[in-house]
Amino acid sequence: MFITFGLCGSDTPEMIAKYAEHGAKEFFAGFVPRAWLEKYGWEVCPNRRPLGSSYNYMQIEDLTEARQAAKKAGCRFNLALNAHDNGSERLNDLRALVETVEKLEPDGYIVADPALMFSLKSWGISRALHLSTGAGCFNSAAVRFYCRHFNVQRVVIPRKVTLREVRSMVTSLKDLKLEFEVMIIGYRCHFNDENCHSIHSGARCNLCGDVLNGHLQVSRRFPDNWKDVVQAMHDDPYGQLVEGSALDEFRKTMNKEPLPPAPVSDTPYFERGLDGVVTRAIYHHCGLCAIKELRDIGVDALKVPLRGNDSFKMQSISTVYDVMTAENPTPEYCRALVNSPSFCADPQSCYYHVPEAE
Amino acid sequence: MELAIYFTNIDRLSQIDEALRFINLEKIPSFVSSAMFSPDPNHNDYICNMNALTWLNVFTERGLDFSRLYFGQEFCPNLIPSASEIEQAFYYSRQMEWAFTYVTGGYLPDAELKQVQRNLEKLAELTDQAEVVVNDWGVLWLLQEHFPQFEPVLGRLLNKQTRLNLFTKPGLPLPMHVDDITTPVDELRASQLNAYQDVSLSNPDYLATLKSWGVKKIDMDVTPQGVKRPADGWGLDLGFYYPWGFLGTGRNCPTAGIADPRRMYIVVDSPCPKPCRKYNCSPTFPQFPHKIVQRGPTLFMFHDDYAEAIFAADARYERFIFEPWIPL
Known part of the structure; x- marks a missing residue:
């Protein structure tokens, strides 16, 4: 098992060497050349992260240095090209981008869009492909489907799966000699990546943020005869304003039992350890407790996707490395490392459901 | 033009007459109707059912009627219909002399894919003349390997x-990240819109392969920016869902979170108690110009003014897929 680590455009060769010292064995990065930025501005990124140097390399010279630094540290280096939808008119821009990057001899491309995978093939690119989380491989048959057509080296298992589902996929695909990768720390995404079709341009709070920060309204579903009530309102609107009317009965049915509370997460207070919200600023979401089982299952790579998050990268990578290399990283072991009972008690903190951690 | 109607389960299908029953809400004084329809986003399903029926009328006035049943579950693997429901729905469509389309979903771990396989086996016992909507490449693999007749x-x-996409429209204030871009803003926004209208389907390598796999039809959501379809229509028949399109979905579910808060965020390895059969749970979105509502794990948007073009007599698409309810 090894760590694959996301680089920001601001990550220098020195920092890359440090990440490798702390346990990263592989890096991935995005590249948005100036010409692309001039054409598409703040939208339409080739790799699912907002445009801008806090997420992507913007100069080929910087990307070249990053690639060389990775090589010097003995690490693999992959380029993310995992936009979901790439119309034909964008293909020339993508081809120019890929041809530029090809000179750096990356180890592989992380791709989500099967259309782009076919284009890479027709452009003569034979490097290994990593099926991005955006490729949406939730079952073994989907992986076999991709492998039938492309040079797939690795499957990035989508977010929001159970460990049992991971085991099922990894076990049933042993014959294909693939690598499997899972997300382990960083932003878990509210919607699954492969089916999130709104904005992620960095221009403002994203739609998923609006969902998480918005007020959640719980309501009872209307009874099957609700149109009879509407009909009564239509036929005799003022007659509905008396006791026993269709509308009155409808309202009473709806109000008979109290509504359950909305699932609002509450970060509990603990005297000891770091506060849960402060801890979230470091890890965002955390799957440390799942590493032991993921290792047993045969998952190869742990993705630490902290592109765009300049601070605390070292702490995150060190913590993941510690758990990954520990002989028996029980949930208690992981919790001691995180040192925040408040964070660990909050259901929104976890990446995976780990029954042993309950 | 073909008119299809879409139901996700037998219970809903059995209430088809109610689903299509139109009552003019405008005739009801608002101080009365507001006692039933509050500003709660969860009520949008009901109000929009009535609004959508008025638009459906555009087709019925042209003499069109339903000739196809869409049946199945796209968004939640916990709500995949049973083989028995597939059989009942199929017989219903045959009784109505409608064609049948089995709709499969997008979140199918190995166990749930097996349920889909059982449903396909049942369908294969009933007919070899069905369509299967594929929302997961694993299902296409299944069809290619075991059910080539569909x-x-x-x-x-x-x-x-x-x-x-909210920031591509001309005239809107610039978002914060312009990063010293020198391209005139109008030109930039034109490129952005163009990119969002142009879809992967227009990639010639991909399109040719899809056709070689036997794909002759595609279904899409209506989008505010529209879709750039070439003069030959990609050589594929195009269907649009109406009135609900989805913006995002996942396997975590706020409604399931009512029963177990963890389900709001992650997938829990135990059966879902399905509180969605009784309750809805949606965030409110007062800041968006469209009606957005969460149902189960999926965020849906009601197609309002921007969908008007699909009702034009000369609109270029081949199938209108009517969703009387949010399909969950």
Whole structure:
């Protein structure tokens, strides 16, 4: 098992060497050349992260240095090209981008869009492909489907799966000699990546943020005869304003039992350890407790996707490395490392459901 | 033009007459109707059912009627219909002399894919003349390996067009990240819109392969920016879902979170108690110009003014897929 680590455009060769010292064995990065930025501005990124140097390399010279630094540290280096939808008119821009990057001899491309995978093939690119989380491989048959057509080296298992589902996929695909990768720390995404079709341009709070920060309204579903009530309102609107009317009965049915509370997460207070919200600023979401089982299952790579998050990268990578290399990283072991009972008690903190951690 | 009607389960299908029953809400004084329809986003399903029925009328006035049943579950693997429901729905369509389309979903771990396989086996016992909407490449694999008699329709979950982009419209203030871009803003926004209208389907290598897999039809969501379809229509029949398109979905579910808060965020390895059969749970979105509502794990948007073009007599698409309810 090894760590694959996301680089920001601001990550220098020195920092890359440090990440490798702390346990990263592989890096991935995005590249948005100036010409692309001039054409598409703040939208339409080739790799699912907002445009801008806090997420992507913007100069080929910087990307070249990053690639060389990775090589010097003995690490693999992959380029993310995992936009979901790439119309034909964008293909020339993508081809120019890929041809530029090809000179750096990356180890592989992380791709989500099967259309782009076919284009890479027709452009003569034979490097290994990593099926991005955006490729949406939730079952073994989907992986076999991709492998039938492309040079797939690795499957990035989508977010929001159970460990049992991971085991099922990894076990049933042993014959294909693939690598499997899972997300382990960083932003878990509210919607699954492969089916999130709104904005992620960095221009403002994203739609998923609006969902998480918005007020959640719980309501009872209307009874099957609700149109009879509407009909009564239509036929005799003022007659509905008396006791026993269709509308009155409808309202009473709806109000008979109290509504359950909305699932609002509450970060509990603990005297000891770091506060849960402060801890979230470091890890965002955390799957440390799942590493032991993921290792047993045969998952190869742990993705630490902290592109765009300049601070605390070292702490995150060190913590993941510690758990990954520990002989028996029980949930208690992981919790001691995180040192925040408040964070660990909050259901929104976890990446995976780990029954042993309950 | 073909008119299809879409139901996700037998219970809903059995209430088809109610689903299509139109009552003019405008005739009801608002101080009375507001006692039933509050500003709660969860009520949008009901209000929009009535609004959508008025638009459906555009087709019925042209003499069109339903000739196809869409049946199945796209968004939640916990709500996949049983083989028995598939059989009942199929017989219903035959009774109505409608064609049948089995709609499969986008979140199918190995166990749930097996349920889909059982449903396909049941369908194969009943007919070899069905379409199957494919929203997961694993289902296409299944069809290719075991059910070549069924016609695959590329579903809307495999069409990854951006549904809600808010910063491409001319005249809007600039967002914060312009990063010293020198391109005139109008030119930039034109490129952005163009990119969001142009979809992967227009990639010639991909399109040719899809056709070689036997794909002759594709289903899409209507989007505010529209879709750039070439003069030959890609050589595929195009279907639009109406009135609900989805913006995002996942396997975590706020409604399931009512029963177990963890389910709001992650997938829990135990059966879902399905509180969605009784309750809805949606965030409120007062800041968006469209009606957006969460149902189960999926965020839906009601197609309002921007969908008007699909009702024009000369609109270029081949199938209108009517969703009387939010399909969950």
